[in-house]
Amino acid sequence: MMLKKAQILNFTKLYRFGQPFKTAAVVCPVDGSAFEPVNTIDGMAMAFREGGIALTISLSPSDRVFGLGETIGALNKRGKKYRLYTTDDPVHTPGKENLYGSHPFVLAGSALTNPFGFFIDYPSEICLDIGFTNHNVMEVAIPSMNFDIYFFSATGRTLTFMEIVKEFLLLTGAPYCPPKWGFGYQQSRWSYPDAKSVAETASRFRKEGIPCDAIYMDIDYMDNFKVFTIDEVKFPDFQTFAGMLKKDGFRLIPIIDPGVKIEDGYGVYEEGRRRGLFCEAKDGSFFKAAVWPGLTHLPDFLNPETRRWWGGLCTRFLDMGIEGFWLDMNEPSIFYTPAAIHEVFNLVDEMKGNPDIPKRRLQDMLNKLSNNRAYFREFYHRTPSGGRVSNEEVHNLYGTLMTEAVADGFITNMPGRRYFLLTRSSYVGLHRYAAIWTGDNMSWWEHMLAHIRMLMSLNMAGVFYTGADIGGFGSDVSPELMIRWMQLGVFSPLFRNHSAFGTRRREPWAFDGQAFDIMRDTIKLRYALIPYAYSEFMRSVRELSPFIRPLMFDFDCRFDVEDQFMYGSSIMAAPVLLPNATGRYVLLPTVSWLYCRALRHDKWAVSVIPQGVHYIDCPLCMTPFFIKENSIVTLSEPVNYVGEREIEVLRAVAFVTETASFTYYDDDGLTDGYKKGVYSTLQINIVSSGGQYAITIMAEGPRTTKIKRIDFEIYGRNAGLCRCSRQLPNQ
């Protein structure tokens, strides 16, 4: 075994086994001379197993294990098995070991034991048994002798979980920022199949006074599911149509799938074939996989030339005014291959001749038809060096490199501008240039909790801007679940309502009047909170500190809390997660909290609740959240869409018993000027003293904010309210 070690960054050691495949997950250059040969890895026992390496790590009774990004199950990963192998599995039941992404970044420890972390940079399957077989052992199996492990730890001091995440982000790069309109509400459906239904949806939002910034176009906008086409009958003169909607504040977000339909005369197919940009079967022919369009070829995104080609193909949409895409099916998803179908036919023939063959075999075979693991061993990529590798060896990179291709398309065509980009499949590194949504969840109350847990886990993995389909993608939703999920959506960075073909409609007007009113008011609350959320999000990106965090990252908690989360540093979200509930249990750690129940964005019931365990009442019509003691939240009047008008008046709601401060942030919301410091801030401070509040506001930054006035609502320990306003000097 060839193992070597290099110290990189303050708390990061790189252990290199053999010659790893270069994944681009890491942005820190490693100096070859920094390596020294070693035999062991800190704190891990190593064993060889089945051509790979198994690492075992002892867990103390108090150790929590976090990380792994997009996985189903508890936030504390202890007690379950996980398999990091990207897959399109539409049924997220609790036992599932893998989903669409692979984020092999783990944090472990507790206040009693020195926390540590590790990131295994390896682009194929990694299996983790985290205290499942044996509660006190974490076992990590990597079926290879060529991979990198970055180990995060400190000697002589205790690292916090927050510091480990920061170290991981120093290593892998700063998170992606969507355009500011990405913080608006987004409406999707499989499908708004034509211009008429999109236009009707858009105008209904405006008519009803429900803010909305984006409408998604699912697979039916294409001509026969052919990628990069638009059905001209359903969407005549798309460019004019897109422009018209944009004038009204709606961005259109078309879906892009990887599979290119095999069809003579179809340009994308013809060009990809001519230039040899598709994945190959063992015999060198182009591999065939069936997806929505029927049989397709899969673009070989491992090949940089394919990526450039694909990025260029996006141009036709960009030219028509599109500023965002969502990339689907890129695990890649394969419904079946011609060979697999052939096997089914053969079995049926055999069965006809022999009634003793159990019919179960046919069912089993059919059940394994979608995304059979064997497919991924049957096709090959060209790597930058020209070598051929099977998809199996680099499986988890496919969606990420497809996303990189599209991101590069944007960057090339809209230099200096932010773009909106969601992908379903992901690997570490992707968080630098795109976001993910969490795939095909269900209209189950349990999946609201899954949404919350994934927000926290994905934020640890650097995917700050993310979210699950509000209301659940699959199956029908009750008005109550839709409302409660919308209330969670207020605190989900990506706030997208999406649903599957054939399910109950999810637009607010699809429900009864009472439910409709609540949903409209909930979405308006989201918009009112954007001045807070955007400020905190951008600070999180600058400081490489998760925007969404478990309470345990900020506070000493008496017990694990997985159904509440910090949304920036002033707000704790605690949505109601049970049917028919008129409230919920909460743990309020360390300090007092201002409990806010928003009936509307400008009509809240508030009360101060001391630290401890409580059952808080929250009727269906109210969105619950907490403002932390000594902190400030900034709001504005909701707009119909982000950028509709300049925000000139801020509302600052504060809960102050001593001193509170907040940095209000704004920028153009559309460019990456923020990376060069092109933004402005208002530093707001409130000091409580002798029943009085001293307020100071300090403007900073090159771009002057348009804020003219801040209206303060300051609550003290007994929820007594002080209202006052401050004019800001003209600048």
Next chain:
Amino acid sequence: MMLKKAQILNFTKLYRFGQPFKTAAVVCPVDGSAFEPVNTIDGMAMAFREGGIALTISLSPSDRVFGLGETIGALNKRGKKYRLYTTDDPVHTPGKENLYGSHPFVLAGSALTNPFGFFIDYPSEICLDIGFTNHNVMEVAIPSMNFDIYFFSATGRTLTFMEIVKEFLLLTGAPYCPPKWGFGYQQSRWSYPDAKSVAETASRFRKEGIPCDAIYMDIDYMDNFKVFTIDEVKFPDFQTFAGMLKKDGFRLIPIIDPGVKIEDGYGVYEEGRRRGLFCEAKDGSFFKAAVWPGLTHLPDFLNPETRRWWGGLCTRFLDMGIEGFWLDMNEPSIFYTPAAIHEVFNLVDEMKGNPDIPKRRLQDMLNKLSNNRAYFREFYHRTPSGGRVSNEEVHNLYGTLMTEAVADGFITNMPGRRYFLLTRSSYVGLHRYAAIWTGDNMSWWEHMLAHIRMLMSLNMAGVFYTGADIGGFGSDVSPELMIRWMQLGVFSPLFRNHSAFGTRRREPWAFDGQAFDIMRDTIKLRYALIPYAYSEFMRSVRELSPFIRPLMFDFDCRFDVEDQFMYGSSIMAAPVLLPNATGRYVLLPTVSWLYCRALRHDKWAVSVIPQGVHYIDCPLCMTPFFIKENSIVTLSEPVNYVGEREIEVLRAVAFVTETASFTYYDDDGLTDGYKKGVYSTLQINIVSSGGQYAITIMAEGPRTTKIKRIDFEIYGRNAGLCRCSRQLPNQ
């Protein structure tokens, strides 16, 4: 429409539509002359729809809806759709509308609105939309003009939920009582396939000192899955074997499936065919359905002659010492029919000729192969009157009448003796002569909550003795989940550990030493509590009041509590339901509670906790439960199996601030003598006064108990402990 009404019982009105099929659900004779014609039903709006009737009931904001027995979802049924049509669905995800049983009994109301209930006696599909489409409307659709509705309500006074349940049980009969050994621990596995594995399992229990009363025999004990056979190779000399095990305190419980393998020379098949006791296809031939044995005929349990025959077939087992069965697959489950397989073959042929047929069609067809609704329209029963009805018309009775046949077999062959009988499928009325287990759950934390909710719902429907597979039937279980579920099992009337083929083993010794120790101690706690549980269970049966109840039945609760339950009237169970949790939230209603954490049956940590909301600590090694203020729990030293030795010393743990009383009950545990009053009781009273406790014990009943001494542990408001003993006079 022909609708008439009769008052029966105090609070029950029967509304009869047309000429209902006689289901035997109800035990109250209805006098024909009591009917009067009417046009409406109390509080319901009626509409005709698709050949049937739709009833709508308005719900007030505060109304809770309970009932429906075995269904997935919340205890409060509001916000979901349900379909009462018995089916073998092995994946109990939250959206599922129907499971194995049909219990069309609903309770609704709140403290603010007068509670009412109804039972729709109709043996085929009933669809309920309970505030799903519209939160304030319950809609019940019955696709028939011939059915009975029993409506439970009072005028001039408020009925309680408990009174409505009692009324329902007066109408449908008193619950089944298993033999006392049914309160012991039961070990199952798919499969202990031979005598050796059963014997090893049994002796391991004794060797490890883990109490156990029963071992189940899953399908592999049969010769080629032929019902009423025993594989003579795997189980030579079964009678001797069963006798040997019984001597050691183990009952063997074989599985019985309905499908009779079509095989010449197989006696059961030959006889059924000869006597015409199988269900018929439309053309009068015997209907063919594939289940475990391959193609089978389904016994026509609607025909009384079939039931007598089937009951008689059980005799061969009874003669060999068997005292219990579990009846599976009796929804009935159908893997496929020859015609359905033929369609698959045809589609494949078509696909070969036409590559444009989407492969999805084949997958869809295969997905619908199991338990396709169409099958149940394709076979027919002979009714007692000799008429022919399709299974569809009486679908939900199939499993119940199979169970009745076996129960009658027991009653005929072992008159006066209790028998042990579980069934998977059920309809109202079955609760008089058998119990159910809740089918193929999964090793998901979420299914512990489903277990708790079903315990409560099934108890409302009269199935007092019931339970779910501990640890979950499907998929692998972690040691932590297994332990927490065992701790719930302590308070599950049926305490059975069962698991599917291919999953991780579930016997206590299949886990690490620490987990093993906890499981053994947990099972011993269960046995120690039998003197309490059996007393309370038998009282519940006598008084027709649920043994397991939601808190809302006993107390004024500030909010819905679905994860705690009353286990008899002294104990409230509150198991830990989350991974990695070291405690949980609880609501303690109305009074103070003595919080008990049992490390072992004789080693508890106790503390008095006042009413309110709390987070209680409970490490993995401890079973949590609460003793209600002013109540008493009786225990004994655990035995290896129920009846191993006479209990002579009781331990009474009491939490007394004023006055507490408890009726200790015992009987022979094996006969129906209890129905004629052949049992004995000890009425135990404790009065607290001025720091002293006055204890009185009064023996009653014809059969004298063998109790010689009661050791008291009496806790007061400050958890101060008073220990004392009372000798009982010899009798």
